[in-house]
Structures are given as C-alpha cells and as structure tokens.
Amino acid sequence: MHSKYKDYAFIITLSYLTLGLFYPLFGYVMALCMLTAIGISLFAGRKWCGTLCPRGFLYDKFLGQNKKKSIPAWLKTKQARYGFFAIFMGVFMWRLYLTGGDVYAIGSVFITMGIISGLIGFGLGMLYKTRSWCAICPMGTMASWFASLRAKPAALTLAADCKTCRVCEKSCPMDVPIVSYKSTEPAPVADHNCIKCKVCVSTCPRGAIA
Known part of the structure; x- marks a missing residue:
C-alpha cells in the first residue's frame, strides 16, 4: 500500500x-x-x-x-x-x-x-x-x-558492528554522513537532514541500521 x-x-x-x-x-x-x-x-x-x-x-x-x-x-x-x-x-x-x-x-x-x-x-x-x-x-x-523538543528525538540507530562500507551513505538521498555516528554502542543517527526515508536501512548489507 x-x-x-x-x-x-x-x-x-x-x-x-x-x-x-x-x-x-x-x-x-x-x-x-x-x-x-x-x-x-x-x-x-x-x-x-x-x-x-x-x-x-x-x-x-x-x-x-x-x-x-x-x-x-x-x-x-x-x-x-x-x-x-x-x-x-x-x-x-x-x-x-x-x-x-x-x-x-x-x-x-x-x-x-x-x-x-x-x-x-x-x-x-x-x-x-x-x-x-x-x-x-x-x-x-x-x-x-x-x-528537537522531544527528550529523545526520533532517529535511526546505527549498530556498533557496522563495517563502515558506506553503502548506506552512497544510497542516502540527503548525503547524511551516517557512518560518522558509529560508536562502540548502538548510536542514533540524529542528523537534521535525515528524512526517515529508510533507504539506508534497505540497502545496508549487514542490517546494521534500524
């Protein structure tokens, strides 16, 4: 639908x-x-x-x-x-x-x-x-x-086991530097340019973004 x-x-x-x-x-x-x-x-x-x-x-x-x-x-x-x-x-x-x-x-x-x-x-x-x-x-x-008024702004989450292949960044229509948010813990991709289209989620070969 x-x-x-x-x-x-x-x-x-x-x-x-x-x-x-x-x-x-x-x-x-x-x-x-x-x-x-x-x-x-x-x-x-x-x-x-x-x-x-x-x-x-x-x-x-x-x-x-x-x-x-x-x-x-x-x-x-x-x-x-x-x-x-x-x-x-x-x-x-x-x-x-x-x-x-x-x-x-x-x-x-x-x-x-x-x-x-x-x-x-x-x-x-x-x-x-x-x-x-x-x-x-x-x-x-x-x-x-x-x-931003929310205590925890809605954001995508990048898993700690991301392999930094940057496939997600290449597919992002907004050029969000997703991998730069990588941390030793699951990290929110809280970029104001993220439009929540989830193209990165569907293209990530490891399912490291949710």
Missing part, C-alpha cells in the same frame, strides 16, 4: 497547485500538509519528508531518485537553511498580511508560494541530488525544530 502511495502521491501536489490557480481555496490543502508535517515531527522527526510528502515524491517521479551530483556542502549549512527560512517565511507572512484576512486571497498565497518553492526545488533537483530541496525546505526546518 505504501509503495502505491509513493508512486501516485505526486498527483496530490499537481492537483492542488493546478486547481488552486482557478479555485484558490485548494491552497488550504497545502496548509493542511504543513500542519500534518509539524504534527508528525513531534513524535517521528522528519518522517513526513521521507514517507508522506507528495512534493518529495513529485521530484522522485520526474527527476529520478538519487542519481545526481552530491548536495553542495553550503546548501546544508545552518546559514543557508535558516537564511532561506527567514526570507521565504518573511515573504509568506507579509503576503498573508496583505490579504486582509480574505480567505480566497489567503488560498492564493499558499498556491503561489507553493509554485515558487516547487520550481526552486526542481531546479536544485536537476543540478544536484533529487531531494536537494529538502536540505532547505522551510517545513523540513520546522520539523527539525519541533522534533
């Missing part, structure tokens, strides 16, 4: 963005996705990003998965992530303010910001790895923040 969702979830994004151009109220679907992502992050970190996000699956569908150049180091820095968040959310909130509370205008803001950010994501996905957008996605940034 989950595999079928991943195959067709991109239709959700295409549908509400396209219909939203003519019927702005469809923009509230994007608002619902945002609230759902935040809610899930409270107990499962960025699981929404890797297992449910229809935009992410849109990129996977049309750009292929994990077949591009590595995500640039600068794009994964706090400066880039927080800087983009501040600019994007600043423009977003300002445009919401200008609507004067009109429900149709608010819906249009969600649609236009969704299209703009979607195009940025496509551009990054064409230049680098497909999910490069996820490194600076404002929702991903907020999900990381909310996940």
Whole structure:
C-alpha cells in the first residue's frame, strides 16, 4: 500500500497547485500538509519528508531518485537553511498580511508560494541530488525544530558492528554522513537532514541500521 502511495502521491501536489490557480481555496490543502508535517515531527522527526510528502515524491517521479551530483556542502549549512527560512517565511507572512484576512486571497498565497518553492526545488533537483530541496525546505526546518523538543528525538540507530562500507551513505538521498555516528554502542543517527526515508536501512548489507 505504501509503495502505491509513493508512486501516485505526486498527483496530490499537481492537483492542488493546478486547481488552486482557478479555485484558490485548494491552497488550504497545502496548509493542511504543513500542519500534518509539524504534527508528525513531534513524535517521528522528519518522517513526513521521507514517507508522506507528495512534493518529495513529485521530484522522485520526474527527476529520478538519487542519481545526481552530491548536495553542495553550503546548501546544508545552518546559514543557508535558516537564511532561506527567514526570507521565504518573511515573504509568506507579509503576503498573508496583505490579504486582509480574505480567505480566497489567503488560498492564493499558499498556491503561489507553493509554485515558487516547487520550481526552486526542481531546479536544485536537476543540478544536484533529487531531494536537494529538502536540505532547505522551510517545513523540513520546522520539523527539525519541533522534533528537537522531544527528550529523545526520533532517529535511526546505527549498530556498533557496522563495517563502515558506506553503502548506506552512497544510497542516502540527503548525503547524511551516517557512518560518522558509529560508536562502540548502538548510536542514533540524529542528523537534521535525515528524512526517515529508510533507504539506508534497505540497502545496508549487514542490517546494521534500524
């Protein structure tokens, strides 16, 4: 069932963005996705990003998965992530303010910001790895923040008997340095870029990641 969702979830994004151009109220679907992502992050970190996000699956569908150049180091820095968040959310909130509370205008803001950010994501996905957008996605940034509120943030666990073959890192769509978390005890891979897609879990030849 989950595999079928991943195959067709991109239709959700295409549908509400396209219909939203003519019927702005469809923009509230994007608002619902945002609230759902935040809610899930409270107990499962960025699981929404890797297992449910229809935009992410849109990129996977049309750009292929994990077949591009590595995500640039600068794009994964706090400066880039927080800087983009501040600019994007600043423009977003300002445009919401200008609507004067009109429900149709608010819906249009969600649609236009969704299209703009979607195009940025496509551009990054064409230049680098497909999910490069996820490194600076404002929702991903907020999900990381909310996940950090937990006493023990949800994370994958790397077993102590990992052989550092780095197959997991080569398959990771977010270029997470998984092996760097290795310890003499099972260690959490608590990287803010981890989107919980579990590609590393399925590719590890020793089953050292869970």
